[in-house]
Amino acid sequence: MITVESLTRRYAGFTAVDDISFTAQPGRVTGFLGPNGAGKSTTMRVMVGLTAPTSGTATIDGVRFADLPNPGLEVGVLLDASAQHAGRTGREVLTTASDTMGLPRTRVDEMLELVSLTPVEARRRVRHYSLGMRQRLGIATALLGDPRALILDEPANGLDPAGIRWMRDLLTGFAGQGGTVLLSSHLLHEIEAIADDLVVIGRGRIVASGTKEELLAASGTLARATSPRDLAHALEQAGFPSTLAGDGSVRTDAEPARVGAAALAAGIALTELRSADGAGLEDMFLSLTADTQREGAAA
Numbered sequence: 001m002i003t004v005e006s007l008t009r010r011y012a013g014f015t016a017v018d019d020i021s022f023t024a025q026p027g028r029v030t031g032f033l034g035p036n037g038a039g040k041s042t043t044m045r046v047m048v049g050l051t052a053p054t055s056g057t058a059t060i061d062g063v064r065f066a067d068l069p070n071p072g073l074e075v076g077v078l079l080d081a082s083a084q085h086a087g088r089t090g091r092e093v094l095t096t097a098s099d100t101m102g103l104p105r106t107r108v109d110e111m112l113e114l115v116s117l118t119p120v121e122a123r124r125r126v127r128h129y130s131l132g133m134r135q136r137l138g139i140a141t142a143l144l145g146d147p148r149a150l151i152l153d154e155p156a157n158g159l160d161p162a163g164i165r166w167m168r169d170l171l172t173g174f175a176g177q178g179g180t181v182l183l184s185s186h187l188l189h190e191i192e193a194i195a196d197d198l199v200v201i202g203r204g205r206i207v208a209s210g211t212k213e214e215l216l217a218a219s220g221t222l223a224r225a226t227s228p229r230d231l232a233h234a235l236e237q238a239g240f241p242s243t244l245a246g247d248g249s250v251r252t253d254a255e256p257a258r259v260g261a262a263a264l265a266a267g268i269a270l271t272e273l274r275s276a277d278g279a280g281l282e283d284m285f286l287s288l289t290a291d292t293q294r295e296g297a298a299a
């Protein structure tokens with residue numbers, strides 16, 4: 001588990017991160033969202049010991065990163081893929097990291113294969129890598145020590161659609177095996193597809209956190225029927241992913257007319273059908289961070 005407690009970071013009178021607390025739980029993917037300059041990277045840099053906190057703590061399974069004897073075995077980190085040693089080949093980057101962690105060299109080949117960097121590409125210097133190739137190499141480095149937690153800043157940046165799908169499956173699989181994943185992304189649809197939990201930050205403060213379902217509960221279409229379970233099943237069958245809310249309503253992103261048609265086709269009488277406020281993560285993000293957005297987006 002990654003735990004951030006009362007974390008503050010100031011720069012010469014400017015508060016970049018202002019007394020924030022949250023956790024990223026094992027077995028779950030936690031999405032870390034916020035507008036430009038909100039404090040995401042600063043928080044992640046504190047987590048991995050690259051920036052000292054002004055006050056508060058960030059720990060991985062109760063231990064500060066700086067106090068981990070062999071951190072790569074505990075937590076995989078990808079903060080800035082373009083910061084990798086440009087003069088080294090991809091293979092050299094991984095071999096050096098592997099030697100530092102005391103791992104067998106066979107691990108390097110396993111990781112190259114995992115991230116689909118070919119032997120020819122692995123012999124190329126990193127300065128000649130595309131952004132997507134750097135991200136793949138960064139992921140390979142993060143996973144090298146078979147860690148229990150991953151801290152990834154914009155990992156999908158520069159990946160092509162197949163690469164994004166691959167990354168999504170990889171991280172979901174990692175969490176499925178009990179790992180802890182904290183990732184930031186500006187790609188809200190990507191976060192919506194992958195995250196179990198969300199932490200939203202604006203101007204250095206947490207503006208919302210919770211499960212994705214909780215935070216999105218006010219979005220999309222709301223429908224009710226005598227048996228919410230049957231309704232949810234019928235919607236799933238019709239190809240509309242839906243969630244059963246705690247109040248017995250069924251929420252889905254599909255438009256009300258399509259929900260009505262699907263219910264009719266399944267012989268289910270609706271007792272309520274209406275648009276819920278908002279429309280998914282993008283609306284939620286913009287409304288939560290409206291007064292922290294540079295563009296002053298209205299809620």
Ligand SMILES: Nc1ncnc2c1ncn2[C@@H]1O[C@H](COP(=O)(O)OP(=O)(O)OP(=O)(O)O)[C@@H](O)[C@H]1O
Pocket residue numbers: 011014016034035036037038039040041042043
């Ligand atoms: N070393 C530093 N000195 C002064 N200010 C800094 C420093 N590092 C970050 N900041 C400021 O702290 C704030 C938060 O920056 P941070 O990089 O954490 O934001 P972010 O949420 O990651 O943004 P983005 O989405 O644009 O990457 C910004 O206003 C930034 O200018």
